[in-house]
Amino acid sequence: MxxxxxxxxxxxxxxxxxxxxxxxxxxxxxxxxxxxxxxxxxxxxxxxxxxxxxxxxxxxxxxxxxxxxxxxFTGDFGTAFDGRPVIELMGAAFPISFRLMLIALAFEMAFGLVLGVVSGLRRGKSIDTSVLLMTLIVIAIPTFVLGTTAQFFLGVELGWMNPAVSPEARFSELIVPGLILALVSLAYVTRLTRTSIAENARADYIRTAVAKGLSRSRVTTRHLLRNSLIPVVTYLGADIGILMAGAIVTERIFNIQGVGYQLYQGILRQNSPTVVGFVTVLVLIFLLANLLVDLLYAVLDPRIRYA
Structure with a gap:
């Protein structure tokens, strides 16, 4: 290893x-x-x-x-054209986007996996059709429509949240933006999990486990789900970088001054040191996330061994 x-x-x-x-x-x-x-x-x-x-x-x-x-390599990512060091902008933006990414990833894993497993085990039933229809609707609606709608009704009409996130961007303020950011990926995780579960449910090792008298919950969690998670983990690993870099629309709607906000400002003002510095760190995040996914393969599937 x-x-x-x-x-x-x-x-x-x-x-x-x-x-x-x-x-x-x-x-x-x-x-x-x-x-x-x-x-x-x-x-x-x-x-x-x-x-x-x-x-x-x-x-x-x-x-x-x-x-x-x-x-x-010495920690100097240059100076933005407004005179601020890029590393200072990173120190303020990356923690905010990291918190937003964790919330979005938690929604994807909690709801996406559960809905996918339920839908895959009930393939062809009414609950499967309902889940597929809901995910298709979420995928079809643009993120800025979902974001502005949630901001208006939850923030303006009902007053359950602040329409704009404060500069501190506390966890409690990022729950709704995190859900909006996660919705499209959550739909894809649900559909991917559902397909993987439905395919593996007909595999020989599942029939063998059932024939041995193992309980349905043990077969589902210990054998079926574990072997079905490899394509889902691959998607989630790539999604980590996408959630941090691709949150430009969500961060603009809720006034979150994270990575997406800084990239938008840098591109708008042709602030090359800012854009290059932030994207360089995002490349590192993508590479490390892919390495982590490869290592998780061996944990999920005992047949995979790294020499």
Missing amino acids: GRYVARRLLQMIPVFLGATFLIFVMVYALGDPVAGLFGDRAPDPATARVLREQFHLDRPVWQQYLLYLGNI
């Missing part, structure tokens, strides 16, 4: 370098960041030259990338 983890960590190095280089090139190819900083006004040539020298924009892209790569 230790050798496998070490090998996977070594494999992450070229993936990380390739992904971050492509992101770096694409972000800086969007346009002149200095011109974007001044908006519609033309920048003063002397000021523009000083800014380009300060942010190394006067050098070739590959040199800029090498300088940036050397800095991030």
